[in-house]
Every structure is written in structure tokens, then in C-alpha cells.
Amino acid sequence: MIIHKTFNSLADILHSRRQRLASLIDFPAILWSGSISPRNFPANHFPFRASSHFLYFAGLPLPNAAIRLESGKLELFMDDPQPNSALWHGEMPTRDEIAETIGADTAKPMTELESWLEGAATVANQDAATWTQQSQLLNRWILPQNPPQGIDLELVKAIVTLRLTHDAGALVELRKAAAVTVAAHKAGMAATPNAKIEAEVRAAMEKVIIAHNMTTSYNSIVTVHGEVLHNEQYHHPIQSGDLLLADVGAETEMGWAADVTRTWPVSGKFSPTQKDIYHVVLAAHDACIAKICPGIEYGDIHLLAAAVIAEGLVDLGILQGNPQDLVAMDAHALFFPHGIGHLLGLDVHDMEDLGDLAGYEEGRTRSDRFGLGYLRLNRPLRPGMLVTIEPGFYQVPAILNDVNLRSKYQNIVNWQRLSQFADVRGIRIEDDVLVTTEGSEVLTGALPNNASVIEELVGC
Amino acid sequence: MIIHKTFNSLADILHSRRQRLASLIDFPAILWSGSISPRNFPANHFPFRASSHFLYFAGLPLPNAAIRLESGKLELFMDDPQPNSALWHGEMPTRDEIAETIGADTAKPMTELESWLEGAATVANQDAATWTQQSQLLNRWILPQNPPQGIDLELVKAIVTLRLTHDAGALVELRKAAAVTVAAHKAGMAATPNAKIEAEVRAAMEKVIIAHNMTTSYNSIVTVHGEVLHNEQYHHPIQSGDLLLADVGAETEMGWAADVTRTWPVSGKFSPTQKDIYHVVLAAHDACIAKICPGIEYGDIHLLAAAVIAEGLVDLGILQGNPQDLVAMDAHALFFPHGIGHLLGLDVHDMEDLGDLAGYEEGRTRSDRFGLGYLRLNRPLRPGMLVTIEPGFYQVPAILNDVNLRSKYQNIVNWQRLSQFADVRGIRIEDDVLVTTEGSEVLTGALPNNASVIEELVGC
Ligand SMILES: [Mn+2]
Ligand SMILES: [Mn+2]
Numbered sequence: 001m002i003i004h005k006t007f008n009s010l011a012d013i014l015h016s017r018r019q020r021l022a023s024l025i026d027f028p029a030i031l032w033s034g035s036i037s038p039r040n041f042p043a044n045h046f047p048f049r050a051s052s053h054f055l056y057f058a059g060l061p062l063p064n065a066a067i068r069l070e071s072g073k074l075e076l077f078m079d080d081p082q083p084n085s086a087l088w089h090g091e092m093p094t095r096d097e098i099a100e101t102i103g104a105d106t107a108k109p110m111t112e113l114e115s116w117l118e119g120a121a122t123v124a125n126q127d128a129a130t131w132t133q134q135s136q137l138l139n140r141w142i143l144p145q146n147p148p149q150g151i152d153l154e155l156v157k158a159i160v161t162l163r164l165t166h167d168a169g170a171l172v173e174l175r176k177a178a179a180v181t182v183a184a185h186k187a188g189m190a191a192t193p194n195a196k197i198e199a200e201v202r203a204a205m206e207k208v209i210i211a212h213n214m215t216t217s218y219n220s221i222v223t224v225h226g227e228v229l230h231n232e233q234y235h236h237p238i239q240s241g242d243l244l245l246a247d248v249g250a251e252t253e254m255g256w257a258a259d260v261t262r263t264w265p266v267s268g269k270f271s272p273t274q275k276d277i278y279h280v281v282l283a284a285h286d287a288c289i290a291k292i293c294p295g296i297e298y299g300d301i302h303l304l305a306a307a308v309i310a311e312g313l314v315d316l317g318i319l320q321g322n323p324q325d326l327v328a329m330d331a332h333a334l335f336f337p338h339g340i341g342h343l344l345g346l347d348v349h350d351m352e353d354l355g356d357l358a359g360y361e362e363g364r365t366r367s368d369r370f371g372l373g374y375l376r377l378n379r380p381l382r383p384g385m386l387v388t389i390e391p392g393f394y395q396v397p398a399i400l401n402d403v404n405l406r407s408k409y410q411n412i413v414n415w416q417r418l419s420q421f422a423d424v425r426g427i428r429i430e431d432d433v434l435v436t437t438e439g440s441e442v443l444t445g446a447l448p449n450n451a452s453v454i455e456e457l458v459g460c
Numbered sequence: 461m462i463i464h465k466t467f468n469s470l471a472d473i474l475h476s477r478r479q480r481l482a483s484l485i486d487f488p489a490i491l492w493s494g495s496i497s498p499r500n501f502p503a504n505h506f507p508f509r510a511s512s513h514f515l516y517f518a519g520l521p522l523p524n525a526a527i528r529l530e531s532g533k534l535e536l537f538m539d540d541p542q543p544n545s546a547l548w549h550g551e552m553p554t555r556d557e558i559a560e561t562i563g564a565d566t567a568k569p570m571t572e573l574e575s576w577l578e579g580a581a582t583v584a585n586q587d588a589a590t591w592t593q594q595s596q597l598l599n600r601w602i603l604p605q606n607p608p609q610g611i612d613l614e615l616v617k618a619i620v621t622l623r624l625t626h627d628a629g630a631l632v633e634l635r636k637a638a639a640v641t642v643a644a645h646k647a648g649m650a651a652t653p654n655a656k657i658e659a660e661v662r663a664a665m666e667k668v669i670i671a672h673n674m675t676t677s678y679n680s681i682v683t684v685h686g687e688v689l690h691n692e693q694y695h696h697p698i699q700s701g702d703l704l705l706a707d708v709g710a711e712t713e714m715g716w717a718a719d720v721t722r723t724w725p726v727s728g729k730f731s732p733t734q735k736d737i738y739h740v741v742l743a744a745h746d747a748c749i750a751k752i753c754p755g756i757e758y759g760d761i762h763l764l765a766a767a768v769i770a771e772g773l774v775d776l777g778i779l780q781g782n783p784q785d786l787v788a789m790d791a792h793a794l795f796f797p798h799g800i801g802h803l804l805g806l807d808v809h810d811m812e813d814l815g816d817l818a819g820y821e822e823g824r825t826r827s828d829r830f831g832l833g834y835l836r837l838n839r840p841l842r843p844g845m846l847v848t849i850e851p852g853f854y855q856v857p858a859i860l861n862d863v864n865l866r867s868k869y870q871n872i873v874n875w876q877r878l879s880q881f882a883d884v885r886g887i888r889i890e891d892d893v894l895v896t897t898e899g900s901e902v903l904t905g906a907l908p909n910n911a912s913v914i915e916e917l918v919g920c
Contacts, residue, residue, distance in 0.1 A: 037497045037506065037587070038586040038587070038604075039506075039509050039586070040509055040511070040512050040586065040806075040807050040813065041586065041807055041809065041812040041813040042586070042604075042813075043809065043812065044677075044678050044679075044807065044808060044809070044812075045679075046497065046499075046506040047679060049499050049500055051500070052500050084858075086856075086857070086858035087689065087797065087856055087858050087859065088688075088689050088690040089688060089690055089691070089692075090685065090687075090688035090691060090693075091857070091858075126498040126499070126500065126501065126502070127497070127498070127588075128587075128588030128589055128592070129588055132588070144498075144502075197673065199670060199671050199672065199673040200671040202670055202671075203666075203667040203668070203669075203670035203671035204667065204671075206663075206666070206667070206670055207663040207664065207666070207667040207670075208663070209663075210659060210662055210663035210666055210667075211659050211660040211662075211663035211664075212659065213657065213659040213694050213695050217504075218504050219504075219505075219507060225550065227550075228548075228549060228550035229547065229548050230548040230549055231549070231550060232549075234673050235673050337547065346500075347500050347501060347504065348504060349501065349503065349504070352501040352503065352504075353500065353501040353502075396546075396547055397546070397551070398544075398546035398547050398551075399547065
């Protein structure tokens with residue numbers, strides 16, 4: 001690894017983050033970076049991804065390392081490269097060099113960590129090799145699927161407090177991820193007319209991300225079957241009447257993510273029915289972003305999207321009734337069954353490893369309503385929060401053919417009219433929106449979403 | 461997942477494989493596919509890669525599945541998709557549909573596996589979630605780093621016997637991987653003149669692989685620092701006098717790999733010193749491939765490469781002495797410190813998860829000689845084996861600046877003359893060679909390696 005000075009001073013940024021942590025907890029915290037996950041044999045491994053909590057305070061994706069944070073001090077634990085590692089991996093920075101880059105107060109080999117465990121809290125890593133090690137060293141179960149307790153819970157709450165709003169160092173990285181993601185989507189649109197299968201459009205998009213020495217922040221969705229919400233197949237042929245939905249985001253070398261969706265017509269021309277629904281989704285998208293400002297409840301943004309979609313579908317004759325009543329009975333969720341968005345940061349669903357501890361204000365829990373259960377964020381917004389806004393319209397067979405739902409909404413949906421929109425299987429428009437003191441800033445706003453401009457970009 | 465009928469009949473191929481297994485062992489074998497490894501949170505996971513042993517007998521990359529093989533019968537254990545999975549993942553094939561595709565005799569839910577464990581052997585999976593489950597169910601430690609014992613060892617030996625040579629079904633896939641890899645390398649050459657950093661060339665190459673709905677079979681090496689053998693950095697600027705070394709291979713959806721390296725001049729023109737060394741490496745490459753035929757020892761192929769390289773370096777005045785004597789004293793290994801290649805199949809280093817059980821003929825162990833210790837394959841070749849041939853020349857600072865090596869080879873290397881080759885940091889030429897009854901077939905032979913043709917392809 002080469003140490004990039006990505007910020008003016010990484011050490012300064014990290015120093016400020018741990019000072020803020022020290023103002024929230026009065027016990028030491030130890031965070032592990034995690035180990036490299038083997039793919040089919042140990043030397044053929046998945047690309048290393050450090051734990052986001054580690055990255056937040058240590059700045060660099062160092063495998064097999066740990067940091068100890070106490071009273072604003074940073075202690076780095078990692079081993080120097082093996083003597084013969086230079087043959088295979090080249091000259092790597094030493095522990096002391098890394099310590100200087102990140103402004104660590106001390107740097108020790110990994111074996112010394114066991115002398116510094118007492119009274120320390122931690123957060124479970126995702127990989128079994130690391131959480132096993134955490135559990136053994138701390139002599140209690142540290143399992144990623146278990147809710148944290150005691151000082152671990154206190155630590156998690158403190159980390160959530162910090163990571164919920166982004167500092168200047170984070171924003172530099174998040175803007176980089178957003179810019180490359182915008183370029184990737186433009187490349188995908190341009191590549192579509194010559195593509196025969198979805199994989200070719202995906203390739204054109206990920207090429208841009210790889211060329212910037214970034215990685216995707218999640219497994220890309222690039223599909224003519226947008227109605228399959230987490231579609232990870234890319235083999236379908238793309239045909240002239242299809243819409244192509246691309247949910248693709250870049251992640252910087254330091255781990256900061258973007259998350260953007262656009263939906264465009266393969267032919268470069270929306271059909272009238274596709275354009276009608278596109279405008280409904282775009283109206284919801286624009287209305288939500290216009291509302292974003294400090295103090296507003298994210299749950300209300302979700303309900304606003306639901307109302308705009310319901311109203312649009314009433315105007316198109318697909319739903320029948322008063323939009324507010326339709327939302328109250330979750331009729332919008334027949335076509336918009338997921339939440340309006342989520343936190344974004346070092347994780348594409350930021351801090352989702354902590355369950356709902358980050359997404360939900362203390363004391364709130366998930367709704368069991370059909371239209372609200374999938375909402376990942378339920379907090380009042382504050383300046384520095386970065387959220388996605390991603391309304392959508394989908395004709396999901398598992399929903400629309402469900403006997404119970406079909407009977408419940410028999411007279412609410414004009415099924416006859418709906419059948420005229422068969423060429424709209426799935427549309428989503430997603431941007432990354434920073435809450436500012438004045439209102440909001442769309443970090444991915446350089447990517448057009450106007451239907452006519454999108455049409456021009458396809459194949460340009 | 462959609463079930464592709466990639467072969468004429470996947471079920472027939474799998475049937476024949478397990479018949480051959482049944483002729484080698486008289487106890488049941490259970491193979492687990494493995495679980496999905498989380499990246500930064502459970503829903504954001506690494507792309508699933510099934511265990512290669514599972515893929516060999518089950519054909520499809522099914523997560524969280526197991527198969528039981530006994531007396532030529534195939535029993536599939538996996539759970540049907542969760543009821544609400546259709547919303548997120550679309551309609552997935554059921555267990556029974558998959559069972560039919562792969563020709564399973566029975567198909568049962570995962571919970572029933574515990575009734576079918578008695579006397580069964582297995583192979584350790586790489587992911588901790590799965591080897592933990594294997595150990596619990598079989599009530600003995602099944603650890604990937606532990607050498608197998610008892611019936612597990614017998615099973616492994618039987619699997620090695622089968623997987624060492626490739627059947628027609630495997631070759632269909634291996635040829636597909638080779639063809640896409642050839643196209644990727646050509647794209648990398650063409651993209652080089654307009655690239656500013658290594659990542660841009662990598663992007664052009666991986667784009668081809670992604671567009672064919674394949675994945676890379678290992679983390680790509682695309683670097684102007686070819687002397688770093690396992691370089692996984694892509695941020696270096698590429699400059700006119702540089703050589704660019706690209707070791708990039710595709711893997712098909714069914715898991716079959718290719719592994720190819722080419723080295724080309726960034727400017728489109730080798731310097732005289734670069735061309736001199738390139739011809740030495742190419743001569744070794746060609747000599748090795750010409751020698752491949754049934755019965756020949758792979759270790760002798762390695763020594764042939766060493767001799768051709770030593771001779772070439774003597775001709776260039778870099779080494780001094782008789783080539784055979786130089787090889788005997790490992791002088792070639794100063795510049796060619798790795799083995800001439802390895803097995804290739806479902807893994808890029810095929811069956812390397814089994815340590816040297818596949819690579820080394822029974823009774824043989826790794827040499828501790830500087831020039832032989834990294835040799836991954838030491839067996840007589842047989843028709844149907846697929847191996848790489850990948851000679852190279854590198855100026856590795858960790859070797860050439862080593863005080864002991866420098867003094868040992870003080871009068872063997874003409875250090876003054878060597879310094880004139882400073883613009884040759886690393887060259888490797890790697891192809892995938894199938895042993896045939898007549899001799900050999902280069903599956904990746906469609907990719908030129910002639911220096912002049914390479915020059916034409918750069919920037920064409
Ligand atoms: Mn999103
Ligand atoms: Mn190789």
C-alpha cells in the first residue's frame with residue numbers, strides 16, 4: 001500500500017474525530033480493521049475491505065490491524081511486513097510510517113494488544129476470523145448479529161453520534177465518490193444503444209469506477225427487470241422497448257460511498273406510458289429533495305414521496321381515491337414497496353451493521369405497516385447528514401399477483417388501466433442529498449434526471 | 461439465479477464425474493457450497509463464489525447448499541427461497557427445479573442433512589461460517605488450514621485424481637474463459653496509449669470480462685512495476701518508457717478460470733534493452749510449450765525455462781558462466797524467482813486449497829532450493845491436464861540488493877552490464893497450455909506474444 005495524502009492532513013481529521021469521541025465516552029475503545037476473506041483458496045482472496053468504524057478513526061484500509069482510542073489518544077497495533085513480503089508485494093510502509101501518517105501516538109506490534117484490553121469496548125467485525133479473535137481477547141461474545149450491550153452499546157451510540165453527520169474530511173471523499181458515480185452513469189447511458197445484454201452496460205459503468213482506482217460500493221444493479229429490487233443478474237438481453245434501471249455507486253480508496261440510480265429507455269426514447277410514470281417518480285424525487293432541511297423528519301419525507309406517487313397514479317387513472325387516504329391504507333406501497341432512502345457514508349447503508357441503532361432515533365422501532373416496514377431511516381435530519389432520496393415505481397409480480405393484496409385493493413387499483421402500463425416494470429431515481437444549514441445540496445446533482453436530457457444522453 | 465444450460469447436458473457431465481468418484485471411494489462424501497461472505501454489513505456482501513469441489517460435482521454456484529455423493533448417486537440439500545424473497549430477488553428456481561437441472565437423485569431441505577452424515581467424508585470450505593458448520597455437524601475439526609486425515613484424505617486424493625485432468629464439459633468452459641481473457645488483453649493493449657494511470661488499463665481489460673458476464677479469476681495485476689510479483693496497486697502513472705505487465709484472467713459463471721500475462725511497452729515500441737530481455741523470456745516460454753507432452757515432468761519444464769533464461773542472460777552479458785552450471789547454482793532465480801507455472805481449472809491455482817496434495821506427486825515435497833522452492837506443480841504431465849507456462853524476468857530490489865545474494869553471485873552477475881537494463885523492471889509471458897495425447901494445445905494461443913505484433917496492438 002502506498003499512503004495517499006488524500007486530505008490536507010489526514011492526521012488532523014482523525015485527531016478531531018477522536019477528540020469528539022473522547023467527549024462522549026470515558027472508557028477505552030478498540031477497533032479491529034478485519035482480516036482478508038479467502039475466495040477459493042487463501043492466496044486468492046476477496047479485495048480487502050476494512051471495517052467502516054476502523055476506517056472512520058484510522059483513515060487507512062490496513063488489514064489485520066487494530067486501534068485503541070482513549071482520551072483522544074490513538075494507539076496503532078499492527079505487525080510490520082514479513083521479511084519476504086517485499087518479494088511478492090514490494091516495499092510496504094512500516095508500522096512507524098503508517099503511525100506518522102495517521103497521527104498515532106504510539107505504534108506497537110499486534111501481540112502487545114492483549115496488554116491493553118482492560119475495560120475496553122468494541123464493535124463486532126463482520127468477518128468470522130476477526131469476531132472470533134475479538135471474542136477470545138475480550139473474553140465475551142462479540143457477535144455481529146448480537147445487539148451490543150454495556151460499554152459496547154455505549155461505544156456504538158457514541159460512534160453513531162459522530163458518524164451521523166459528516167465532517168469536512170469525509171465530505172471531500174464523498175464528493176469524489178459522487179463525481180465518479182455521475183461519470184459512470186453517463187457512460188452507461190452512452191453505451192446502451194450498442195449493448196446486447198445488461199452485462200455490457202454494467203461493464204461500461206464499472207469501467208469508469210475501476211479507471212478511477214475506486215471500487216463499487218455495493219454489487220451493481222443493471223437490469224431491464226427493475227421490478228426485481230435487488231437484482232444481481234446481468235445476462236438478460238436488452239431490447240428496444242425496455243427500460244434499463246442502473247443502481248451503481250463508487251467507493252473511494254478510503255471507503256466512502258456513493259449510491260445513485262437512473263432509469264433510461266434502451267431505445268433512447270421513453271414510450272408515452274414510460275414517460276408518464278417516470279414523471280410521477282421524478283415528481284416524488286423533486287418534492288422530497290425540496291423539503292429536505294434541518295429538523296424535518298425523514299419519515300415525513302417518505303410519506304411525502306408516498307403521497308406524490310399516489311397522487312400521480314390517481315391522475316393516471318391507475319389508483320382510485322383521495323391520495324392521502326390511499327397512503328393511509330398503503331395503496332402506494334403496491335408500487336413503491338421500499339423506503340425513500342437511507343443514510344450514506346462509509347457504508348452504502350451507513351452503519352447498517354448496527355441494525356437500526358443508527359437509522360432509528362432512540363425509542364423508535366420499525367413499523368409493521370406494509371408501506372413503512374422497509375424504511376431504513378427514521379430520524380429528524382440535521383446539517384451534515386447525507387441521505388439518499390430514491391422513490392420508485394415497480395410492478396412486482398409477487399405483490400401484484402398476491403391474492404390477499406389483490407383482494408384488499410380490488411377496488412382501489414384500476415387493474416384494466418394498469419395493464420396499459422405493462423412496459424413499465426421498474427423505475428427508480430436516486431440521488432445523494434446532503435443536509436445543509438440552509439436546506440440541502442444534491443452531491444450527485446451533476447447527473448441529469450430530466451426525461452428529455454436522459455434521452456439525449458442515451459447513445460450520445 | 462437463472463439456470464443456464466451451458467453444456468449440452470450438465471446433468472450428464474455431472475453424472476459421469478460422480479461415477480468416476482464412486483470407482484475411487486466406497487464411502488459417502490458431502491460437499492458444502494459455502495456461504496456468502498459479508499463485506500461491510502450482511503446485506504452488502506462479496507460476490508458469492510461456491511467451493512470449487514462443490515462446483516465440480518454440482519455444476520451450479522448455489523449458496524448455502526450441500527451435496528451428498530455415494531455410489532454414483534447425487535443428493536441435493538438446499539432450502540427453497542424464503543417466501544418474501546421474490547420481492548427482492550425475483551422468482552428463483554426451486555430446489556426441485558435445480559435438482560432436475562443437475563440430475564440429482566433426491567432433493568431435500570438443509571435441515572435433513574444431519575440424518576445423512578454417518579461415515580461421510582468432506583473437504584474443508586474456506587469461509588469460517590461453513591467450516592464451523594462442517595465441524596459441528598461431522599463432530600470433528602474440519603479446518604481449511606489443517607491437512608485432511610482418514611477418509612477426508614482419501615476423498616481429497618480421489619477428487620485430485622479426477623480434477624487433475626479435464627473432461628469435455630470442463631474444456632468447454634475453460635475455452636470460454638480463455639477466449640474472453642484474450643479479448644481483455646487486446647483491449648488493455650489498445651487502451652494503453654490514452655491511459656494516464658495503471659487503473660485505466662485495468663478498467664479497459666476488466667470491462668471486457670464484465671461485459672461477458674464473467675468475473676476475474678483473481679485480483680488483476682496491471683502495473684508498470686512488474687518486479688512486484690503480486691502487485692495489487694493500480695495508482696501509478698504510466699509513462700512512455702515503461703513496460704506494462706498485465707496478469708489478468710476471466711472466470712466463467714460456472715467457475716472455470718483462465719490466467720494470462722502479457723507485457724507491453726507503454727509507448728508502443730520496446731526499447732532495445734526491453735526487446736532483448738523480452739526475447740529471452742519469450743524463448744523460454746516457447747521452449748517450454750514445445751516440450752509439453754504426456755509423460756514429461758513439469759519440474760523438467762521449469763528447469764528448461766531456467767536454462768533458456770540463463771543462456772539468454774549469458775548471451776546478453778548479464779550472467780557469466782555455463783548456463784547449466786548457472787541453473788545448478790540458482791543464478792537464474794535472481795531474475796526468475798518463481799515457478800514456471802501451476803495447474804489451472806476451477807481455481808486459478810487449481811486445488812491450492814489442498815496445499816500441495818494436488819500440485820505434488822505423492823511422496824514429493826517442495827525443494828528448499830532458492831530456484832525451486834516456489835514451484836507449485838511437480839508431477840509428470842498427462843493428457844487433459846491444463847497448466848500455465850509463465851516464465852519471467854524481474855529486477856526485484858529485495859533480491860538484487862540482498863547482501864548475501866549479492867556476495868554469493870558477485871562474480872556471476874555482471875552488475876555493470878545489468879545496470880544498462882534499468883528500463884526492464886519486470887516481464888512475464890503467460891499462457892494456458894492443455895496437455896493433449898499428441899503434445900499440447902495453447903488455449904490462449906489467439907493472443908499474440910511476438911514483440912512486433914504486440915507493438916502493433918498497443919494503441920491500435
Ligand atoms: Mn440506495
Ligand atoms: Mn499464473
